[in-house]
Amino acid sequence: MRQLALQGAATLLVVSLAWPWFGMRGETLPWPETAFAIGGAALLLATLTRQPWWWKLIHLAFVPLAWLGSQVPLAPGWFFCIFLLLLLIYRGTLTGQAPLFLSNEATALALAEITADRPNMRFVDLGAGLGSVILPLARVRPDARLTGVENAPLVWAIGRLRTWGKPRCRWQWGDLRQADLRQSDVVYAFLSPLPMPDLWKKVCAEMPAGSLFISNSFAVPDVPATTVVEVGDRRQTRLYCYQR
CATH class of the missing domain: 3.40.50.150 (Vaccinia Virus protein VP39)
Incomplete structure (x- = not known):
C-alpha cells in the first residue's frame, strides 16, 4: 500500500500542476510528457522516503511503461495476462517486500x-x-x-x-x-x-x-x-x- 500511495501522490502532484496550466491555454494534456513527469516525481518521492533501489526503478518506470503499453495495439485480455504472469512470479514483492532474488x-x-x-x-x-x-x-x-x-x-x-x-x-x-x-x-x-x-x-x-x-x-x-x-x-x- 505504501508503494501505491507513492505512485498516487506522484500522479496527483504532476496532474494537479499540469492540468490547470494546459487547461488555461486551451490545450489537451500531453500524456507522453506527463507520464514521464509522473515517473520522475515518483522517483523523487521514493528517494525522499528512502525506498530500496529496486523500488526506485519500479516507481520511475511504472507510469511511462503503462503509457507505452497503452499505445500497443493489443486486446485488453493480453494486458491482463501479462499482469497475471507478473503477479504469479513477483507476488513476494507485494506481500513480503522482497523481490525475486535467486541465490547462486x-x-x-x-x-x-x-x-x-x-x-x-x-x-x-x-x-x-x-x-x-x-x-x-x-x-x-x-x-x-x-x-x-x-x-x-x-x-x-x-x-x-x-x-x-x-x-x-x-x-x-x-x-x-x-x-x-x-x-x-x-x-x-x-x-x-x-x-x-x-x-x-x-x-x-x-x-x-x-x-x-x-x-x-x-x-x-x-x-x-x-x-x-x-x-x-x-x-x-x-x-x-x-x-x-
Missing part, C-alpha cells in the same frame, strides 16, 4: 561449508525461489533436512517440480512471516532491507539457542553479525551470520 550455486556451497559442523541439520530457506539453494545443498549435504518456503505461485510450482521425489527436501507454500522456525537449526534468507527488522524479531522469538540465522547481502539493522562470510562470486555476495 557458489552461495549454496558456501552455506554447506558454514554449516559443516551441524550434522543432520534442519535447514529452512525463507523465500526459496526456484530451489537454487535447496537443491545444491541436497547434493552436498545428504544428511540435512531441507525446507523451502515460497509464496509466489508460479515460482513455488517450479520449485516444487524441481524438488519432487527428493525425500529430504520439503517444499512449502506460505508466507515467510508465518513459517515455523521453532525446530530449525539454520535459517537462510535472501530478501531485502525492508523485512529484516521484523524477521529478526521472529528469529529471536522462535529459533532455539545455538541455531544460526544467515542473511544474504542484507544485514539486520543495528545488530552486529557474529561472522560475515565473503562468498567470492561475481556478485561479491556477503553472508551475514547470526548465532542465536
Whole structure:
C-alpha cells in the first residue's frame, strides 16, 4: 500500500500542476510528457522516503511503461495476462517486500561449508525461489533436512517440480512471516532491507539457542553479525551470520 500511495501522490502532484496550466491555454494534456513527469516525481518521492533501489526503478518506470503499453495495439485480455504472469512470479514483492532474488550455486556451497559442523541439520530457506539453494545443498549435504518456503505461485510450482521425489527436501507454500522456525537449526534468507527488522524479531522469538540465522547481502539493522562470510562470486555476495 505504501508503494501505491507513492505512485498516487506522484500522479496527483504532476496532474494537479499540469492540468490547470494546459487547461488555461486551451490545450489537451500531453500524456507522453506527463507520464514521464509522473515517473520522475515518483522517483523523487521514493528517494525522499528512502525506498530500496529496486523500488526506485519500479516507481520511475511504472507510469511511462503503462503509457507505452497503452499505445500497443493489443486486446485488453493480453494486458491482463501479462499482469497475471507478473503477479504469479513477483507476488513476494507485494506481500513480503522482497523481490525475486535467486541465490547462486557458489552461495549454496558456501552455506554447506558454514554449516559443516551441524550434522543432520534442519535447514529452512525463507523465500526459496526456484530451489537454487535447496537443491545444491541436497547434493552436498545428504544428511540435512531441507525446507523451502515460497509464496509466489508460479515460482513455488517450479520449485516444487524441481524438488519432487527428493525425500529430504520439503517444499512449502506460505508466507515467510508465518513459517515455523521453532525446530530449525539454520535459517537462510535472501530478501531485502525492508523485512529484516521484523524477521529478526521472529528469529529471536522462535529459533532455539545455538541455531544460526544467515542473511544474504542484507544485514539486520543495528545488530552486529557474529561472522560475515565473503562468498567470492561475481556478485561479491556477503553472508551475514547470526548465532542465536
